[in-house]
Amino acid sequence: KNVVYEQSVSSTQEIAHRIASDGAEEGTVIVADEQLGGKGRLGRPWFSPIGSGIWMSLILKPKIPPQQAPQLTLLTAVAVIRGIKEQTGLHCDIKWPNDILLNGKKLVGILTEMQADPDQIHSVIIGIGINVNQDFFPEEIKEIATSLKIEKGEEINRASVMQSIMVQFEQLYELFLDEGFLPIKHMWEAHAITIGRRITARTITNSIQGYAKGITDDGVLLLEDDLGTIHKIYSADIEF
Numbered sequence: 001k002n003v004v005y006e007q008s009v010s011s012t013q014e015i016a017h018r019i020a021s022d023g024a025e026e027g028t029v030i031v032a033d034e035q036l037g038g039k040g041r042l043g044r045p046w047f048s049p050i051g052s053g054i055w056m057s058l059i060l061k062p063k064i065p066p067q068q069a070p071q072l073t074l075l076t077a078v079a080v081i082r083g084i085k086e087q088t089g090l091h092c093d094i095k096w097p098n099d100i101l102l103n104g105k106k107l108v109g110i111l112t113e114m115q116a117d118p119d120q121i122h123s124v125i126i127g128i129g130i131n132v133n134q135d136f137f138p139e140e141i142k143e144i145a146t147s148l149k150i151e152k153g154e155e156i157n158r159a160s161v162m163q164s165i166m167v168q169f170e171q172l173y174e175l176f177l178d179e180g181f182l183p184i185k186h187m188w189e190a191h192a193i194t195i196g197r198r199i200t201a202r203t204i205t206n207s208i209q210g211y212a213k214g215i216t217d218d219g220v221l222l223l224e225d226d227l228g229t230i231h232k233i234y235s236a237d238i239e240f
């Protein structure tokens with residue numbers, strides 16, 4: 001496997017995009033000790049201080065149509081949860097579409113980006129940010145963020161966690177390529193705290209309240225409002 005290690009970068013996503021279009025192989029991973037311009041979803045920054053987290057981007061080149069790319073985000077969430085469980089014994093939950101929570105606080109963020117035209121994917125870049133050894137967080141996020149060290153009460157070896165996650169990812173990705181999304185969807189649902197609850201989905205333009213019925217095979221969230229209308233939610237912030 002191809003792993004590119006960098007000490008300090010602006011964002012591993014940017015590097016991954018660049019080398020993917022320059023022909024990097026599927027499975028190439030870019031990992032950094034620190035990101036000065038770490039990117040979160042919806043244009044938000046991602047706090048990536050030196051030495052305390054796993055900041056990585058994975059390049060995939062699957063032969064699937066672009067609308068199936070979100071399935072890979074869900075697959076990644078399952079791989080990350082399994083890797084963390086294996087290394088620390090800690091049980092995490094998934095909040096649709098891609099937040100991994102531990103004791104109700106955010107531990108991992110996943111950002112999936114694509115290079116594609118309407119009928120073909122060129123690359124999927126999956127960015128994974130895991131809070132591992134932080135002792136504290138900046139004021140703005142300290143109520144909502146946590147790290148493995150805070151929850152476990154001891155220093156955690158970043159390389160071992162990353163290794164376990166990659167092994168899990170590889171197994172799940174092979175299963176996905178052989179059998180499709182269904183088995184992955186079931187695993188994802190087993191960890192998801194969003195499904196079967198009343199939630200509010202906030203998008204940039206509006207906010208819809210209702211009951212989260214499940215996800216589609218494309219990873220789209222199905223939300224039933226109080227009038228019984230089913231809304232397909234492609235991207236939103238979820239509140240309980």
Ligand code: BTN
Nearest residue numbers: 011038039040041056109127129
């Ligand atoms: C989120 O907003 O929840 C997604 C956060 C994704 C952060 C990771 S860290 C590695 C990769 N490089 C980035 O700039 N972002 C992703």
